[in-house]
Amino acid sequence: MEIYLVSIVLASFLLIPFVLKTFYPYVWMDILYFRDLLRILVRFVSRRRRRPLFFVLDRFLEQTAARPDKPFIVFGDESFTYASTDKRSNKLAHALQTLPGFTAGDTVALFMGNEPAFVFTWLALAKLGSPVALLNHNIRTKSLLHCFSCSKAKVLIAAAELKEAVEDVLPSLIEQDVTVLLMTEHCDTPGIQSFCRKVDEASDAPLPRSLRSHLTYKSPAVYIYTSGTTGLPKAAVVNQNRLLTALVILSSNGVSASDVIYVNLPLYHTAGFFVGFIGGIETGSTLILKKKFSASQFWDDCRKHRVTVIQYIGEVLRYLCNTPKRDNDREHKVRLAIGNGVRAEIWREFINRFGNIEVKEFYASTEGNVGFVNYAGKIGAIGRVNFLHKKLFPYTLIKYDTELDEVIRDSNGLCVEAPKGETGLLVSKITDIAPFVGYAQNEAQTEKKRLRNVLKKGDLYFNSGDLMRIDTDNFIYFQDRVGDTFRWKGENVATTEVSDIMTLSECLKEANVYGVQVQGHEGRVGMAAVTVKEEVQFDGGKIYKHVVGYLPSYARPRFIRIQNTVELTGTFKQMKLKLVEQGFDPEQIQDPLYILNDSEKSYIPLTVQVYNSIISGNTKL
Structure with a gap:
């Protein structure tokens, strides 16, 4: 009898893994995720308790002491070790201290593309305890001045190739005593100081910690600009605490000091700065820094530098899949791709073509207070929801009326939760653990992202502006963005900003900007329904010159539709839904249609032939 009972017990234990795998297929992945989450929390809390206060810079200094001769930044044929990077940043910091009127702790704006000087300068400013505004190097004139002013910076440091862009706004900067x-x-431009010689002549001695003794975890560390639903870009305030949490992104995904990370996304953006640069500091990895993304050079770079980890946004993987197939497509050392925004079909195509690369899709936003990681590797999902995560960072999906562009509330004035399987707006509770800092010098836009009386009277949530869906297996999927923002070429485009700029032109009276889907393209391409001023002819050449002069390439509307009037809702909002649905098919639309043509430097009539070429994939946008 005892042997029989023992046999039953043993059989039961042997059956447990089978039962779990059959009925709870993701349970072991959930357990491993809980373990990693706990380890991250313990590390974060232990760092928060350190005295003097521990910041991202301190982690860099730890890595420099531990591996001084290891390459930290590789840029083309140049290589900079952790120690040489440290010394160069010391020189920059000492040179900055010699500037009249500059005091350690003053905010500085960095107007620079991907290059080693970006890294050196940020580290130098961190050593001085100065917040840094990371300006998009594509912006010009009005947008540049706006973004600069948001941060209240006293100094602008610009790359040499951006001299003309700086000269365009120089009178305003001089007026502000910048x-x-x-x-x-x-x-030789009066009002602009050359800086390299001062840096070369400066000391490379370490900076005293006392220069940043004024910092707390609530102090702003960087300002990262994000397009919102209205107006010009907003400066999301990333404080020292938020930056400290960013350290764990790469290490929590199994990246270590032995990895070589390919950073080709802009450092002024959250992905390049947080995941690539800051994440690399945490892990002690080598960063292969690229000026900008190039699909044709991507895999050759990876092979040359023995890259093991790559970053992506959805478009990156699609661009790679669209390159001509080569015999050596699978000849590389890349084992991990980490990023967000990849469609399921591109995900499948990518791993089928380029090999067994683990794709770690995640969801996060610059200013948001909740994120998800697809640790189970479910193709198409942005993450997996679970009890522990929701307990630490309370969030929910609520019903949203996309036509009225507002949340749906019940008779008690509370939001209505969307059931599993249905699309809803992601909102996350604002707590001490999950704060929402907001936007610099823009309380109105900060308040717009706060949602009150969500599940009970008096509660406060962050409105992500993103529509999601959770399936029966608890995987969460991104569906769309709400409001007046669409995504193109990996950038968020604020339609109101584009509309305002278009109506500054000589011949346009009104402009209703929106994004339309194009088969074979990620995101939505910009289109504008416009009205022309009385007694003025539409001039495609002048509009092209105006748009190119004011907007970066990703924000320029590719299509223009001329209407007699711009339709408005009852609350005087421009109607977009019908326009989005109608798209840009000249056989379906009676209004005159135009397409941006760079070779002719004009907006030219959109013919049926050109339309068919776009739809067939022969013409790329």
Whole structure:
């Protein structure tokens, strides 16, 4: 009898894994995720308790002490070790201290593309305890001045190739008594100081910790600009605490010091800065820094530098899949791709073509207070929801009326939760653990992201502006963005900003900007329904020149539709839904249609032939 009972017990234990795998297929992955989450929390809390206060810079200094001769930044044929990076940033910090009127702790704006100087300068400013505004190097004139002013920076440091862009706004900067520094040996423009020689001549001695003794975890560390539903870009305030949490992104995904990370996304953006740069500091990895993404050079770079980890946004993987197939497509060392925004079909195509690369899709936003990680590797999902995660960072999906562009509330004035399987707006509770800091110098836009009386009277949630869906297996999927923002070429485009700029032109009276889907393209391409001023002819050449002069390439409307009037809702909002649905088919639309043509430097009539070429994939946008 005892042997029989023992046999039953043993059989039961042997059956447990089978039962779990059959009825709870993701339970072991959930357990491993809980373990990783706990380890991250313990590390974060232990760092928060350190005295003096521990910041991202301190982690860099730890890595420099531990591996001084290891390459940290590789840029083309140049290589900079952790120690040489540290010393170069010391020189920059000492040179900055010699500037009249500059005090350690003053905010500085960095106007620079992906290059080692970006890394050196940020580290230098961190050593001085100065917040840094990371300006998009594609912006010009009005947008540039707006973004600069948001941060209340006293100094602008710009790359040499951006001299003309700086000169365009120089009178306004001089009027604000801003110190303008150009990363060059010589500059003959009055009001702009060349800075490289001062840096070369400065000391590389370590900076005293006392220079940043004023910092707390609530102090702003960086300002990262994000397009919102209305107006010009907003400066999301990333404080020292938020930056400290960013350290764990790469290490929580199994990245270590032995990895080589390919950073080709802009450092002024959350993905390049947080995941690539800051994440690399945490892990002690080598960063292969690329000026900009190039699909044709991508895998050759990876092979040359023995890259093991790559970053992506959805479009990156699609662009790679669209390159001509080669015999050596699978000849590389890449084992992990981490990023967000990849469609399920592109995900499948990518791993089928380029090999067994683990794709770690995640969801997060610059200013948001909740994120998800697809740790189970479910193709198409942005993450997996579970009890522990929701307990630490309370969130829910609520019903949303996309036509009225507002949340749906019940008779008690509370929001209505969307059931599993249905699309809803992601909102996350604002708590001490999950705060929402908001936007610099923009309380109105900060308040717009706060949602009150969600599940009970008096509660406060962050409105992500993203529509999601949770399936029966607890995987969460991104569905769409709400409001007046669409995504194109990996960038968020604020339609109101584009509309305002278009109506500054000589011949346009009104402009209703929106995004339309194009088969074979990720995101939505910009289109504008416009009205022309009385007694003025539409001039495609002048509009092209105006748009190119004011907007970066990703924000320029590719299509223009001329209407007699711009339709408005009862609350005087521009109607977009019908326009989005109608798209840009000249056989379906009676209004005159135009397409942006870079070779002719004009908006030219959109013919049926050109339309068919776009739809067939022969013409790329």
